[in-house]
Amino acid sequence: xxxxxxxxxxxxxxxxxxxxxxxxxxxxxxxxxxxxxxxxxxxxxxxxxxxxxxxxxxxxxxxxxxxxxxxxxxxxxxxxxxxxxxxxxxxxxxxxxxxxxxxxxxxxxxxxxxxxxxxxxxxxxxxxxxxxxxxxxxxxxxxxxxxxxxxxxxxxxxxxxxxxxxxxxxxxxxxxxxxxxxxxxxxxxxxxxxxxxxxxxxxxxxxxxxxxxxxxxxxxxxxxxxxxxxxxxxxxxxxxxxxxxxxxxxxxxxxxxxxxxxxxxxxxxxxxxxxxxxxxxxxxxxxxxxxxxxxxxxxxx
Numbered sequence: 488x489x490x491x492x493x494x495x496x497x498x499x500x501x502x503x504x505x506x507x508x509x510x511x512x513x514x515x516x517x518x519x520x521x522x523x524x525x526x527x528x529x530x531x532x533x534x535x536x537x538x539x540x541x542x543x544x545x546x547x548x549x550x551x552x553x554x555x556x557x558x559x560x561x562x563x564x565x566x567x568x569x570x571x572x573x574x575x576x577x578x579x580x581x582x583x584x585x586x587x588x589x590x591x592x593x594x595x596x597x598x599x600x601x602x603x604x605x606x607x608x609x610x611x612x613x614x615x616x617x618x619x620x621x622x623x624x625x626x627x628x629x630x631x632x633x634x635x636x637x638x639x640x641x642x643x644x645x646x647x648x649x650x651x652x653x654x655x656x657x658x659x660x661x662x663x664x665x666x667x668x669x670x671x672x673x674x675x676x677x678x679x680x681x682x683x684x685x686x687x688x689x690x691x692x693x694x695x696x697x698x699x700x701x702x703x704x705x706x707x708x709x710x711x712x713x714x715x716x717x718x719x720x721x722x723x724x725x726x727x728x729x730x731x732x733x734x735x736x737x738x739x740x741x742x743x744x745x746x747x748x749x750x751x752x753x754x755x756x757x758x759x760x761x762x763x764x765x766x767x768x769x770x771x772x773x774x775x776x777x778x779x780x781x782x783x784x785x786x787x788x
Contacts, residue, residue: 542781546774547571547746547767550683551782554691555759562761562782568684570662571766574740574748575630577670577679579689582623582700584650584668585638591620591699594714601637611637616714620699624711627703629721630739632669639668658692660685672742683764686750690762694752701752704736726772727751731779737763739771747771753779 542563550567553560561567594616595601602611611617611625611633619638626634639647648665655663662682672678681689693700703709707728711719724739731753740748749771751763761782768774 543777544765544774545769546765546771548683548764549766549774549778550687550762550764551778552687552762553755553759554694554762555757559687559691562786563778564683566683568662568682570680570682572672572678572742572745573670573681573686573766574679574742574745575632575670576681576686576738576740576748576750577665577668578626578630578635579686579693579700579738579750580651580654580665581635581638581647581668582627582703583654583689583693583697584642584647585619585623586697586699587654588642588650589619589638591618591623593619595619595622595637595641597637601640602633610719612713612715612717614715615717617711621711621713621719623699624703624706624709625719625721627700627738628706628709628723630724632671635669644668655681655685655689658685658688660688663689670740670742670745672744678742678744683766686764687762690750690752694760701736704738705734725749725751727775730776741771749775751775751779 544565546565548566548569548571549563550561550565551563553562597611597613597615597617599613602613611631617637619641622634622638625631626638636644642650647668651665651668655665660681663680663685665679666673666677667679670679704725705728707723709721711721713719725737727737727749728735731751735751735753737749737751745767747765747768747770749765749768753761753763755761761779763775763778763782765771765775765778
């Protein structure tokens, strides 16, 4: 056989094998990209683009994360890791520290210093005794700054804030720092900070280890009674609870620096939890509805 012909055959074989290898490599890369998008469990979600609608969000920060089988799958994100003021979403961490450190049935005597925070939600009365658990209801449902200060003062306010920051560090919430237990902007210009990514970590920790917090925050209304027999009728600051399915819960926040904030936990048909976050919005409830509607219409879980 002609030597040149043999060399030509060998060269053609090398070219064919090279193309086959490149094609296989491309397919592998594509497959890896899909896996990184939908996670290891292929039932998680698949894009349903024919149902896609305009998201229409103006919030500076927004995210939606599917929490399932110890995985966090990002469905939507805008400025996910940006450090920002978080206003009363702070109270989620305050509740965690309370549960970690206080017996729920112990009581606090309400004194004048505890009532000095801006805001009168919860209508706490000087000299009454209220249990730790009932103060948690007032702090979380009506976002009472007084209740947050009362709970922090039982442990010593400065120590309480130290514990908040230690917990954030333990959870690897890298953009998070607390200067108070309520989320108010301080007179010296400081304020509590976090990021949508960090708040997703905190929400995941609460879902896993602090079931009392979702239980409290799922209430639209609640009545707390002090030891002296005073009724405190409290109403949620989260108006979306009246529109969302049973099992939805979340926390609102607002200050001049943070603007409107909202973190909302919803469930899909499989029982997986979706953590939705809106921060720095002029219309947090409308934009949260837009985000949850977009998620429900854009993905088949």
